[in-house]
Amino acid sequence: MASPEIDHLTQALARLPGLGPRSARRAVLHLLKKRETALQPLIRALEAVEARLTLCSTCGNADTSDPCTICADPRRDSRMLCVVEEVADLWALDRARLFPGRYHVLGGRLSALDGVRPEDLDIDRLVGRIAGGGVDEVVLAMNATLEGQTTAHYLADRLERYPVRLTQLAYGLPVGGELDFMDEGTLAQAMRARRPVA
Amino acid sequence: MDLSTEALVLSLRQHGEHGAIARALTAERGVLTGYVRGGRSRRLRPVLIPGNHVLGRWRARTDEQLPALTLELLHSRAPMLGEPLAAGAIEWATALTAAALPEGQPYPRLHAALAGVLDAIEAAPSARGWAGALARYELLLLSELGYGLQLDRCAVTDRANDLAYVSPRSGRAVSAAGAGEYKERLFPLPPFLREGGPAGWDDALAALRITGHFLLRDIAVDRTADLFAARERLVDRLERAAG
Numbered sequence: 001m002a003s004p005e006i007d008h009l010t011q012a013l014a015r016l017p018g019l020g021p022r023s024a025r026r027a028v029l030h031l032l033k034k035r036e037t038a039l040q041p042l043i044r045a046l047e048a049v050e051a052r053l054t055l056c057s058t059c060g061n062a063d064t065s066d067p068c069t070i071c072a073d074p075r076r077d078s079r080m081l082c083v084v085e086e087v088a089d090l091w092a093l094d095r096a097r098l099f100p101g102r103y104h105v106l107g108g109r110l111s112a113l114d115g116v117r118p119e120d121l122d123i124d125r126l127v128g129r130i131a132g133g134g135v136d137e138v139v140l141a142m143n144a145t146l147e148g149q150t151t152a153h154y155l156a157d158r159l160e161r162y163p164v165r166l167t168q169l170a171y172g173l174p175v176g177g178e179l180d181f182m183d184e185g186t187l188a189q190a191m192r193a194r195r196p197v198a
Numbered sequence: 199m200d201l202s203t204e205a206l207v208l209s210l211r212q213h214g215e216h217g218a219i220a221r222a223l224t225a226e227r228g229v230l231t232g233y234v235r236g237g238r239s240r241r242l243r244p245v246l247i248p249g250n251h252v253l254g255r256w257r258a259r260t261d262e263q264l265p266a267l268t269l270e271l272l273h274s275r276a277p278m279l280g281e282p283l284a285a286g287a288i289e290w291a292t293a294l295t296a297a298a299l300p301e302g303q304p305y306p307r308l309h310a311a312l313a314g315v316l317d318a319i320e321a322a323p324s325a326r327g328w329a330g331a332l333a334r335y336e337l338l339l340l341s342e343l344g345y346g347l348q349l350d351r352c353a354v355t356d357r358a359n360d361l362a363y364v365s366p367r368s369g370r371a372v373s374a375a376g377a378g379e380y381k382e383r384l385f386p387l388p389p390f391l392r393e394g395g396p397a398g399w400d401d402a403l404a405a406l407r408i409t410g411h412f413l414l415r416d417i418a419v420d421r422t423a424d425l426f427a428a429r430e431r432l433v434d435r436l437e438r439a440a441g
Contacts, residue, residue: 017215110431112293113209115424146248146279150289153282154431174240183244185276192277
């Protein structure tokens, strides 16, 4: 039987993605056992983030500084801009460290059923960044869903008047994928995007 | 409930971390909703793209319970997502159907018509081949929901020939003679809406203006009104394609 405070902590953790009541209880027990090496550093980290959390006024990334560390990094190629739906997509792409340029987070995607319109997304600021010059290539890294693709088509329309190269992520077989288990849609995309063997 | 049937995927919503709630249109039971366990997985996401033709099995102990839905892909329309007009049309047709139709009521004609429109979008290299079919689908949806247009006789003269306009108020056809000085306030009636057959760009766009007006007036209530931004983007794109 835990105290109300510990119960409250368990319930708060259980609401986080990836954690249920059982795993939250295990996490709490771990924090209680490792008070100095786990609980206190966690509290300090949470307080630091909570105190300084902000959205980058340039790209929309969530960070503790504005401009964010990516926008402020002079080693980034400012001529390349990658447009993503959510901050999670930015972090996923940047985790791989494959893209040397900068990002722009739309904050969602166009959705007929959810009533998300272009004005609900951070598109005007994106257009402003491109209209401001200095960008040679815009990578539309939308999800390969119906809504993601209609958002990409809409952006392509909006950006076609600017002298930038518009590119899109390739679609097809995932690494480690076996043809036998692929759906026909993925196979069709992969076949369409086939390329000469080097 | 234990129903196994073919269906067209209409919409998908995330539910929890791994699951999804999907809505699909069946011929026998109309729009059905189901919880898809693992619906956000890499394996199932390509199956749950709106417009896909699937074999679904809905299972629930009682009719009040949200059924569990398992799906097998029969035909994917994912290759169409790379085409701006096709993707926009699939998004609009499926979203309109999902939002406008009540659950559990059979609309076999709409099911067949939606399948036909999606097939036409897939088959036609140009939107000119399916824009008219999309307008006819919207017209059928209005009719099935009780807001059908009367295009067989003139609202003024009651004659069945020379029909050239549609009244934006009554939704009835008006002949050229009957329109008189009011013809500027009426929608031109493209012949293919009455007689069938293929539609050129001008006729298809004229038909979409008519159906858009009545969808907005009669179907777009509350949150359904939000849908129309997608339709405006699609029609705008069609108008640009038509030149």
